[in-house]
Amino acid sequence: MPKDDDENPAPTAAVPIAEACAALSSGKSRATHGALEVSHGANATVYAYPLGSGQFAASDGARRELSDLVVKVGRWRSAKSFDMEVRMQRRAAMAGCAPLLFHAACQPVAAQSSASRGAVFGTIAMERLTQPTLYRWLHQVTREQRRKSGASNVGAWSISREALHEPVVKAWEREAKRLQAALVRAGVKHGDWHERNLVFDVPAARALTAVGRTPSPLEHHALRELIMQAIAQGPSGGAARMLVIDFEGSKPLGGMVDRFFASMCIDRHIVDPDEEPPSPLSRQASSNKRSPASGKGSAHGTSRTVTVAVRAPVRVSASAT
Numbered sequence: 001m002p003k004d005d006d007e008n009p010a011p012t013a014a015v016p017i018a019e020a021c022a023a024l025s026s027g028k029s030r031a032t033h034g035a036l037e038v039s040h041g042a043n044a045t046v047y048a049y050p051l052g053s054g055q056f057a058a059s060d061g062a063r064r065e066l067s068d069l070v071v072k073v074g075r076w077r078s079a080k081s082f083d084m085e086v087r088m089q090r091r092a093a094m095a096g097c098a099p100l101l102f103h104a105a106c107q108p109v110a111a112q113s114s115a116s117r118g119a120v121f122g123t124i125a126m127e128r129l130t131q132p133t134l135y136r137w138l139h140q141v142t143r144e145q146r147r148k149s150g151a152s153n154v155g156a157w158s159i160s161r162e163a164l165h166e167p168v169v170k171a172w173e174r175e176a177k178r179l180q181a182a183l184v185r186a187g188v189k190h191g192d193w194h195e196r197n198l199v200f201d202v203p204a205a206r207a208l209t210a211v212g213r214t215p216s217p218l219e220h221h222a223l224r225e226l227i228m229q230a231i232a233q234g235p236s237g238g239a240a241r242m243l244v245i246d247f248e249g250s251k252p253l254g255g256m257v258d259r260f261f262a263s264m265c266i267d268r269h270i271v272d273p274d275e276e277p278p279s280p281l282s283r284q285a286s287s288n289k290r291s292p293a294s295g296k297g298s299a300h301g302t303s304r305t306v307t308v309a310v311r312a313p314v315r316v317s318a319s320a321t
Helices: 017-022 027-033 079-094 134-149 167-185 217-232 256-264
Strands: 036-040 044-048 055-057 063-065 069-076 101-108 120-127 198-201 241-244 270-272 304-306
Touching: 017 055, 017 069, 017 101, 017 120, 069 079, 079 101, 079 120, 134 167, 134 198, 167 217, 167 241
Parallel strands: none
Antiparallel strands: 036 044, 044 069, 055 063, 069 120, 101 120, 198 241
């Protein structure tokens, strides 16, 4: 005897990726879908679907969970700059250095002034990463060291010199350099290279890190331990990976000469997202005594290049992470 339709429901149709991307482009639509903000910068904000939102159909026909998707929404100064960012991230993703990019679209916006003439409103849909950033993870390593040694909470939001010498930290630092070299080989010059744009991804924790979840304190602790243990295995462990994000301002490297000089400069100039403090992994030959360039940076804007050696401890505010 055939089962009732209620016992054998038809599979829910997957939303086309273009539609899933467009649905997060306006505040009213985001509220309808329960989307939440993941991060924001000077010119763009990243949103994500909550767990259980359904599925979307990628351009290759594969079905994926909407909660595994993030959409970057914002304004770009021109269609050319938008297309360049998309092109550079696609190229980096093909090299295994960046999140997969599923869809991108932009449209002109009415100019409010001569400076905004040619600006576009754009959306970029890409793979969601579980976090944390390399920057935040270094803080967690420092706090764990202090806890084990019985140190006080003074300076709890600093990155210690001892943390930077941990074998697992050195291993991930080498992985960051490998990613930078891979970008050069792929012909990509990243426009904002710093530790907050290097993000860990732990596939086993993806569903557990979906936006909108409110885990109990016990679940939160277990999730944190799952992610920290995966990262502690290092790049060769296979449980965690590191990827590069935010390709605004990135440019293509030209011929072999450009790539040669870019490869020679790997890790010599690391961009810091804030005026203070210097990036804890920023290094340069001790013979170079130049002062840091002035200027204000952001995760989605222009940053400065710091040329100072490592200092410890490096103090930051809790809100910075």
